[in-house]
Amino acid sequence: MINPLAASDITIQSQEILKGLGAVGAGIGYGAAAIGPGIGIGIVVGNAITAMARQPEAAGMVRTTMFLGIAFTEALALIGFVVFILLKFT
Amino acid sequence: MLLAKLEFPAIGELVDWKQFWLPGFNKPILLMIVSALIVVALFVAAGRKKALVPSGIQNVVESIIEFVTDGIIMQTMGEDGLVFLPYLTTLFMFILVCNLFEIIPVMQFPPMARMAMPMFLALITWVMFIFMGIKKQGPGYFKAALFPPGVPKALYVLVTPIELLSTFIVRPFSLAVRLFANELAGHLLLVTFAVLTDTLLFHNTIVFFKPVAVLPAVMDIGLTGFELLVAVLQAFIFTILTAVYLGGAMHPEH
Numbered sequence: 269m270i271n272p273l274a275a276s277d278i279t280i281q282s283q284e285i286l287k288g289l290g291a292v293g294a295g296i297g298y299g300a301a302a303i304g305p306g307i308g309i310g311i312v313v314g315n316a317i318t319a320m321a322r323q324p325e326a327a328g329m330v331r332t333t334m335f336l337g338i339a340f341t342e343a344l345a346l347i348g349f350v351v352f353i354l355l356k357f358t
Numbered sequence: 359m360l361l362a363k364l365e366f367p368a369i370g371e372l373v374d375w376k377q378f379w380l381p382g383f384n385k386p387i388l389l390m391i392v393s394a395l396i397v398v399a400l401f402v403a404a405g406r407k408k409a410l411v412p413s414g415i416q417n418v419v420e421s422i423i424e425f426v427t428d429g430i431i432m433q434t435m436g437e438d439g440l441v442f443l444p445y446l447t448t449l450f451m452f453i454l455v456c457n458l459f460e461i462i463p464v465m466q467f468p469p470m471a472r473m474a475m476p477m478f479l480a481l482i483t484w485v486m487f488i489f490m491g492i493k494k495q496g497p498g499y500f501k502a503a504l505f506p507p508g509v510p511k512a513l514y515v516l517v518t519p520i521e522l523l524s525t526f527i528v529r530p531f532s533l534a535v536r537l538f539a540n541e542l543a544g545h546l547l548l549v550t551f552a553v554l555t556d557t558l559l560f561h562n563t564i565v566f567f568k569p570v571a572v573l574p575a576v577m578d579i580g581l582t583g584f585e586l587l588v589a590v591l592q593a594f595i596f597t598i599l600t601a602v603y604l605g606g607a608m609h610p611e612h
Contacts, residue, residue, distance in 0.1 A: 328429075332433045332434075335595060339536060339599060346535055347532075347539070356546065
């Protein structure tokens, strides 16, 4: 025998749980999307610093290329951020 | 309950501005027009005197043009890229002024945090590099872009779709999303700490916790400096990527 009031409580609860799960998914998704670009930017900047230390006269060119590399790598994290916003707030 | 009320506005409220005056006219549009006017006024004011020894505003503008010439065009396109100096300088200054509105009090909104603006600028870049490719290389541009030389014939099954996707679809998309997401993230970051300070200071029922508001306030000030860096960097990156794409379309062997 199901009490109709209890049933509606369950519906509300499951909706709350779904909302919470959505938030958890969005958070984990953005976290996962930030791992790769984080490592990638570390590698790019680290190698750029090595190059600048070895050849200070080429620092200008290295810096430009470094920013380009960062921009390409960072795009993935930013797409993750946009997906997070879309999941969380729409 | 430690905090009586800690409510964040929904994301829609942060970026959705009430229209005023004309239909569809709101704060981002106003800021965009203001920034365009500032850029025009800056260049007109600098170009009026044409002094041999620059001073004041002429000095600033000349150093900006020099930066775009030496730091962006010469590094990516070489001599024949100087045709694009006016466009790239305008683009750089427009994005820079738009981004700086993020941290200027009263304005405090980057117009580039609405997807329409970066998307339109990215579409201009997209049309420009395809146009330059066709102009410089004819229809062979698409052949060179889709079937890069020096790849074994069998691999074209794999390479061509990837090149098609990365050159003609992902490029404008990532260009727009990069600017948009950076500006939106910066705006959200500043708003978060501002709301936190406000909540702790004015909507806090426990007087004991009020001094804690210093922490987010200091963080907000620090982040304002960081956003200044991001504003300049994003304007630079958008411009240099435009230059790189144009250079790639003009010189196939780069």
